[in-house]
Amino acid sequence: MKLLRGDEAVGTASELTVAARSLELDALDHDALVASIEGPSVVWRGQDSAIATTGATATITAAGPDRFGTVRETATALFERLRSQSTPRAARPRLFGGFAFHDGAEHRRSSVWDGFPDAWFVLPAAQVVREGDRTWLTVTATGPDAGRTAGERLDTWRERLADLPAHAGTDPPGIVDESRTPSRTEWREQIEDAVADIETGDLRKVVLAQSLSADLSVELSIPDALARLDDRYPDCYRFAIAPGEHRERTFLGATPETLVSLSGRTVETEALAGSTGRGETPDEDDWLAEELLGSEKDNHEHDLVVEAIREQLDSVAESVRTGGRTVRQLATVQHLRTPVSAELDDDSHVLDLVEALHPTPAVGGLPPDAALETIKATEAFDRGWYAAPVGWFDAAGDGTFAVAIRSALARGRTASLFAGAGIVPDSDPDREWDEVQLKYRPMLDTLA
Numbered sequence: 001m002k003l004l005r006g007d008e009a010v011g012t013a014s015e016l017t018v019a020a021r022s023l024e025l026d027a028l029d030h031d032a033l034v035a036s037i038e039g040p041s042v043v044w045r046g047q048d049s050a051i052a053t054t055g056a057t058a059t060i061t062a063a064g065p066d067r068f069g070t071v072r073e074t075a076t077a078l079f080e081r082l083r084s085q086s087t088p089r090a091a092r093p094r095l096f097g098g099f100a101f102h103d104g105a106e107h108r109r110s111s112v113w114d115g116f117p118d119a120w121f122v123l124p125a126a127q128v129v130r131e132g133d134r135t136w137l138t139v140t141a142t143g144p145d146a147g148r149t150a151g152e153r154l155d156t157w158r159e160r161l162a163d164l165p166a167h168a169g170t171d172p173p174g175i176v177d178e179s180r181t182p183s184r185t186e187w188r189e190q191i192e193d194a195v196a197d198i199e200t201g202d203l204r205k206v207v208l209a210q211s212l213s214a215d216l217s218v219e220l221s222i223p224d225a226l227a228r229l230d231d232r233y234p235d236c237y238r239f240a241i242a243p244g245e246h247r248e249r250t251f252l253g254a255t256p257e258t259l260v261s262l263s264g265r266t267v268e269t270e271a272l273a274g275s276t277g278r279g280e281t282p283d284e285d286d287w288l289a290e291e292l293l294g295s296e297k298d299n300h301e302h303d304l305v306v307e308a309i310r311e312q313l314d315s316v317a318e319s320v321r322t323g324g325r326t327v328r329q330l331a332t333v334q335h336l337r338t339p340v341s342a343e344l345d346d347d348s349h350v351l352d353l354v355e356a357l358h359p360t361p362a363v364g365g366l367p368p369d370a371a372l373e374t375i376k377a378t379e380a381f382d383r384g385w386y387a388a389p390v391g392w393f394d395a396a397g398d399g400t401f402a403v404a405i406r407s408a409l410a411r412g413r414t415a416s417l418f419a420g421a422g423i424v425p426d427s428d429p430d431r432e433w434d435e436v437q438l439k440y441r442p443m444l445d446t447l448a
């Protein structure tokens with residue numbers, strides 16, 4: 001595996017020759033595929049697609065405030081060295097990974113997130129992509145004889161995938177103990193302080209998060225956890241990212257929120273902010289949705305996100321369009337949602353848009369710097385990759401990134417869950433606490 005660090009990366013990348021080869025496969029069992037994965041891996045599933053990667057032909061890491069630009073430059077140098085035969089679009093080589101929420105430079109790092117750099121992307125040794133009912137295998141290799149190595153790797157993987165050991169799913173591991181940061185009392189104080197800051201200072205909104213550490217009775221099976229998330233959250237992005245050589249830690253989740261998707265010059269994004277629970281009956285659901293649509297507090301919280309996204313895109317796009325505000329219903333919560341799309345003035349890279357948009361006030365706040373300072377001064381845990389961009393991009397700079405919420409970091413027999421809520425002038429600490437508990441549910445239900 002070739003490790004490309006941001007500080008030395010471009011030089012190193014320019015010396016690499018990378019070859020990619022792909023072929024179409026018969027349909028295969030993705031749970032069995034994920035169960036058989038070795039080395040660093042990424043699983044990425046959308047509404048009608050599923051990707052699993054295994055191993056690393058090249059890895060890009062970067063740290064500090066310039067991490068987005070460093071990854072983009074390193075990746076561009078890497079893709080310039082890539083020799084691939086013409087492939088269907090679905091099978092093209094891509095880089096998969098993500099970023100930490102904070103730039104890390106001055107933020108406390110906790111050992112919980114060891115192995116998750118501020119930015120980590122992988123050019124997988126093998127990538128299996130299902131789109132609709134078609135499946136492709138793409139392999140990559142480096143070195144002077146990269147083309148021949150890739151050809152051999154393609155044969156090896158084709159044989160392995162044709163003969164995947166059947167995978168018998170397991171039940172959720174069960175939770176034997178849990179601890180929460182902050183406590184309910186501390187949370188109340190944090191929210192009261194944030195509301196006081198908003199009423200007296202420049203701060204307009206801040207998203208404060210909590211962490212829940214769960215001791216599990218057995219180790220979590222990642223393929224089975226993903227299968228459960230698939231069942232309950234088929235219209236969310238389900239992801240599992242394990243940068244370690246032995247996948248010691250996996251960051252996984254089922255997020256409803258697209259940060260940004262770029263295809264050519266077309267940008268798709270959304271504002272997702274303002275939340276309520278689900279009802280016991282369809283009538284109660286509708287009533288809650290209507291109440292959310294009419295809520296001054298939630299609409300204000302949502303407006304700030306729409307405005308911030310528009311402002312960021314206005315500077316790079318000739319036309320930014322916002323669709324109508326609707327309610328996005330998920331298994332345990334409902335959110336206000338506004339779709340946003342734009343046509344860019346010039347060619348751009350999805351990472352430039354990721355950098356411009358992250359963190360949106362749906363997970364950070366406004367003004368961004370004041371909100372980030374409040375988050376750092378308030379939260380007694382490291383967000384790590386929670387609420388940060390995760391996704392993929394290709395040689396053309398097209399790609400899709402989601403906001404890594406409804407997520408947890410699994411390591412051995414523990415899991416650290418994260419969830420937050422937007423705080424605005426009318427926020428009530430107890431209601432915000434309840435909202436956060438609903439946002440834990442996708443991952444909690446996967447564990448027990």
Ligand SMILES: C=C(O[C@@H]1C=C(C(=O)O)C=C[C@H]1O)C(=O)O
Pocket residue numbers: 207257272273274275335362363387405406418419420421422439
């Ligand atoms: C911060 C989270 O969710 C975000 C905050 C929301 C809110 O405050 O209403 C709603 C959706 C997400 O943008 C989370 O799930 O942890």
